[in-house]
């Protein structure tokens with residue numbers, strides 16, 4: 001078992017741009033029955049460390065599982081010579097700067113045990129095997145889920161992620177992945193919200209343990225924003241965070257924000273990722289007063305430490321501030337829309 005899962009499946013969103021070219025049309029030759037057939041693919045990775053066909057693999061990883069149209073063999077093919085030239089041409093064009101990111105990239109895909117991804121079916125078989133060998137390892141299930149998602153087996157992906165969260169409730173990534181799917185294509189708002197709530201609750205401990213890179217905080221907040229926009233139910237975020245020291249006493253801030261009133265979700269994304277945040281919880285209980293310490297903090301109108309505690313309940317808005325507030329609100333609406341668009345690109 002590798003301790004350092006250095007390079008796992010490359011993230012197509014990071015290295016490719018699927019918007020600039022039509023899908024790749026590639027010719028394949030079935031290794032089982034020699035039938036030649038063609039298909040369309042979202043993307044292809046070419047392994048630069050691999051000479052063609054020295055062990056039955058041509059060094060190409062495609063975006064989906066391929067079934068021979070004649071004999072039904074699954075993922076048992078080679079990329080035809082003409083299509084290999086096409087892939088190399090795209091790579092060269094990119095290398096000399098004639099084209100920007102496209103659908104083809106050099107990339108070595110390693111599974112988390114260090115084995116090289118060749119065909120999706122074989123990679124998935126290995127991921128399933130790893131789960132069998134490590135039945136209590138949440139990461140094994142999460143990685144299987146990620147692989148299944150990558151190659152379009154969403155049912156199995158969700159099943160694997162569920163198992164990962166069941167084994168380790170603090171697996172923020174798996175929770176975020178399920179929530180993202182169920183709140184989107186999976187179209188199950190209550191169940192998706194359940195996982196979102198759980199992942200958000202697990203975030204501070206994961207951040208403290210440095211297990212989570214900063215990306216999961218923003219990802220969860222994007223999902224939260226989508227949820228807030230789809231429901232009229234009262235929804236507030238309750239947060240606990242360190243407020244510095246007063247003498248030898250550790251001050252702790254506890255405050256909440258009404259999410260339907262919150263304007264700046266980007267600041268919230270930064271906030272939930274802070275190392276001094278100790279607890280996060282979603283609740284239907286709205287704050288009794290406005291603005292709360294947390295609301296002031298998120299609107300950029302707050303001093304530090306003890307002054308935050310003292311400021312609670314202090315009058316905040318006068319007429320001028322209120323007008324500025326409305327202006328800001330309009331601008332924020334646009335930003336929210338932008339943020340929502342950004343969230344449609346998966347960040348995995």
Ligand SMILES: [Zn+2]
Nearest residue numbers: 030033068071
């Ligand atoms: Zn065949």
